[in-house]
Amino acid sequence: MKKTILLLFYIAFISCTNTTYDDIVAEKPSLVLKCNKAYEEDNIQKAKIGLEWTLSYMGASLPLNNTGVKVENNLIEIDFKKLGFNSNAIEKLEKLNEVIFTSEEYQVNNNIDLGRYVSLLFGASEHYYEITGVPYLLSEMLDNYQLNSERGYVNNSGVSFEHRLISFSEQEGFNQLFFCEEVDPETGIVIEYETVELMQNGQVRFGIYDKDGYRINSTDPLHSNAGKPAKCMWCHESGIQPLFSEQDDFEGFIPYLEFKDLLTDFKNSHKNLQNSLVDGVDYQETQQHTLTELIYISFMEPSAERLSLEWEMTVSEVENLLSGLPIHIHEEFFYLGDLYDREDVESFAPFSGLQVSSSVREESEAEVNYIN
Numbered sequence: 001m002k003k004t005i006l007l008l009f010y011i012a013f014i015s016c017t018n019t020t021y022d023d024i025v026a027e028k029p030s031l032v033l034k035c036n037k038a039y040e041e042d043n044i045q046k047a048k049i050g051l052e053w054t055l056s057y058m059g060a061s062l063p064l065n066n067t068g069v070k071v072e073n074n075l076i077e078i079d080f081k082k083l084g085f086n087s088n089a090i091e092k093l094e095k096l097n098e099v100i101f102t103s104e105e106y107q108v109n110n111n112i113d114l115g116r117y118v119s120l121l122f123g124a125s126e127h128y129y130e131i132t133g134v135p136y137l138l139s140e141m142l143d144n145y146q147l148n149s150e151r152g153y154v155n156n157s158g159v160s161f162e163h164r165l166i167s168f169s170e171q172e173g174f175n176q177l178f179f180c181e182e183v184d185p186e187t188g189i190v191i192e193y194e195t196v197e198l199m200q201n202g203q204v205r206f207g208i209y210d211k212d213g214y215r216i217n218s219t220d221p222l223h224s225n226a227g228k229p230a231k232c233m234w235c236h237e238s239g240i241q242p243l244f245s246e247q248d249d250f251e252g253f254i255p256y257l258e259f260k261d262l263l264t265d266f267k268n269s270h271k272n273l274q275n276s277l278v279d280g281v282d283y284q285e286t287q288q289h290t291l292t293e294l295i296y297i298s299f300m301e302p303s304a305e306r307l308s309l310e311w312e313m314t315v316s317e318v319e320n321l322l323s324g325l326p327i328h329i330h331e332e333f334f335y336l337g338d339l340y341d342r343e344d345v346e347s348f349a350p351f352s353g354l355q356v357s358s359s360v361r362e363e364s365e366a367e368v369n370y371i372n
Contacts, residue, residue, distance in 0.1 A: 056281045
């Protein structure tokens with residue numbers, strides 16, 4: 001009897017020990033971000049809101065009472081498993097985190113610059129695609145929807161230099177696809193494809209595909225000003241865009257005025273759905289998305305004041321170090337002051353950070369991918 005009891009105790013002990021070990025191995029460290037003030041009105045709470053919008057763009061549902069984003073002084077700690085990401089997104093985010101943890105910046109500071117992180121997350125097209133789940137093949141995307149037989153025709157686009165054929169599925173809650181074919185008006189040949197989908201957290205998800213239906217990082221600037229997914233989001237502002245300019249009517253397509261009204265109805269319906277959500281960002285605060293843009297812009301185009309916080313130097317030391325480098329004023333956010341280009345200053349930093357894509361919004365000469 002004693003032997004039986006001892007055996008059962010031993011089995012229970014081993015089981016308990018193994019479970020605890022597995023839990024420890026599975027536990028991933030939280031990511032710590034450092035907020036470096038970039039302008040007079042900048043503060044940690046604005047940075048937190050801008051980060052939450054970024055996470056929302058990436059698919060996070062952001063539960064109302066979430067504790068996945070914690071703020072202390074000028075640091076933000078993220079626990080991705082508490083933000084409402086699906087399992088695919090968490091897997092991809094953890095792959096990116098593993099690379100970040102091994103960077104010299106993180107090893108030296110025990111954190112990564114918030115602007116660098118947002119630029120890596122949102123400004124690297126492949127990271128955006130993989131985390132949000134945009135399929136690599138256009139055919140796989142289209143298999144998920146039933147497109148309406150009627151289409152719209154746009155021959156006077158404010159974005160594309162070509163004509164656009166717009167197909168769409170019916171809006172069923174947060175479930176709809178807009179499928180755009182960029183067409184040469186002279187030959188009728190399709191040059192590129194773009195997709196806009198509604199996500200369950202209320203955001204829109206963007207995909208760009210080449211003429212053969214393979215996912216690409218940005219539109220071809222010879223044919224379109226649409227740029228990368230981050231620029232799509234900047235323009236769409238989390239919504240369905242209506243028609244801003246008058247279009248011609250084309251036989252076999254929805255008449256212009258009817259199509260304009262239809263898109264406006266879709267936009268309004270989507271906005272009402274967004275405003276009904278309890279979790280997530282506040283879609284009624286229509287300008288909060290700008291806080292995301294300020295995070296990555298002030299990182300990609302930093303001032304000496306921002307760099308002094310980032311590098312822990314005086315402003316004079318930074319200016320002396322960077323003397324001779326060109327400076328500029330941002331055309332929209334002029335209050336950011338005299339700015340450098342991130343590519344110009346990186347080699348002067350006292351530590352090496354992970355390289356980011358050379359542009360967040362536009363086609364990049366250097367496009368990073370640390371996930372695949």
